[in-house]
Amino acid sequence: MLLELDLRAIKAIMALVKAKHRYDFENYAMSSIKRRIERIIDLKKIETLDKLLHSLEFDLEFFDYFVREITVNTTEMFRDPAMWVVLNNEVIPNIKIINNLRIWHAGCSTGEEVFSMAILLQEAGLLEKSILYATDLNTNVLASAKKGELTIRNQELNTANYERFKGKGKLADYYTVQDGKMIMNKDLMTNITFKKHDLVLDKSFLKFDLIFCRNVLIYFNMQLQDDVIGKFNDSLFKGGWLILGTKETMAFTKSAKKFNAVSTSERIYQKTAI
Numbered sequence: 391m392l393l394e395l396d397l398r399a400i401k402a403i404m405a406l407v408k409a410k411h412r413y414d415f416e417n418y419a420m421s422s423i424k425r426r427i428e429r430i431i432d433l434k435k436i437e438t439l440d441k442l443l444h445s446l447e448f449d450l451e452f453f454d455y456f457v458r459e460i461t462v463n464t465t466e467m468f469r470d471p472a473m474w475v476v477l478n479n480e481v482i483p484n485i486k487i488i489n490n491l492r493i494w495h496a497g498c499s500t501g502e503e504v505f506s507m508a509i510l511l512q513e514a515g516l517l518e519k520s521i522l523y524a525t526d527l528n529t530n531v532l533a534s535a536k537k538g539e540l541t542i543r544n545q546e547l548n549t550a551n552y553e554r555f556k557g558k559g560k561l562a563d564y565y566t567v568q569d570g571k572m573i574m575n576k577d578l579m580t581n582i583t584f585k586k587h588d589l590v591l592d593k594s595f596l597k598f599d600l601i602f603c604r605n606v607l608i609y610f611n612m613q614l615q616d617d618v619i620g621k622f623n624d625s626l627f628k629g630g631w632l633i634l635g636t637k638e639t640m641a642f643t644k645s646a647k648k649f650n651a652v653s654t655s656e657r658i659y660q661k662t663a664i
């Protein structure tokens with residue numbers, strides 16, 4: 391019989407992971423965490439809590455696998471094309487005058503979102519004066535993002551998204567296909583810095599004009615969402631922009647009064663007060 395997961399077991403797992411490996415999943419949304427640990431138990435045929443805790447403590451390969459399973463890395467280029475249209479029409483004209491644009495993609499996964507932004511900036515003539523920081527807590531996805539290699543599985547979807555965004559060229563202008571992967575052109579990568587950053591445990595590292603944090607907060611409980619939005623508020627210049635995923639909102643957070651919703655449907659907010 392396989393291990394049955396109850397609240398006590400989940401708490402023990404999270405406490406060990408935090409103490410031993412400095413990853414804090416305690417304030418992630420419980421339902422999603424439970425589902426994902428149950429999947430690990432099923433796939434690895436784990437029978438007792440002790441066995442699971444032992445593997446998490448001493449088997450680094452297993453721990454690496456655990457982090458990959460807990461953090462959902464699904465992504466695509468120009469995800470939610472309507473958001474990219476609003477960004478292009480409403481935000482880009484306002485930031486054109488800024489000399490050194492600083493942009494943060496928090497929870498960048500394998501890089502599709504930051505590469506989309508690099509393409510948008512290149513088409514707007516702004517890439518050269520921009521620095522993009524792309525961060526994630528999962529070092530596996532960061533390693534493939536750094537190489538500029540994307541899964542070919544999404545090639546059609548990425549292309550369809552770019553066409554719905556109505557980009558100026560063809561998506562195929564920005565990559566080559568090698569060994570069954572999409573390899574992004576080097577000139578898109580020059581101004582992107584990838585680094586490990588944990589939104590829960592690490593402080594912000596700069597002030598930004600634009601912060602993207604899309605499809606990350608949905609995995610956090612309300613308290614953690616509030617804390618992380620607070621970090622973004624501290625990390626944005628006045629007049630800066632925050633872009634969340636279409637299922638996420640900052641409306642309930644303590645920082646909400648400092649922002650205007652530029653597009654409620656596309657979850658684009660502008661910071662209006664310090």
Ligand SMILES: C[S@@+](CC[C@H](N)C(=O)[O-])C[C@H]1O[C@@H](n2cnc3c(N)ncnc32)[C@H](O)[C@@H]1O
Nearest residue numbers: 461462465497499526527528588589590604605
């Ligand atoms: C579903 S992906 C979203 C990727 C991209 N932003 C998009 O919308 O397509 C969520 C990403 O958040 C990352 N993540 C989860 N918890 C995090 C944390 N505490 N700090 C930084 N990144 C985190 C995951 O590793 C994953 O790559």
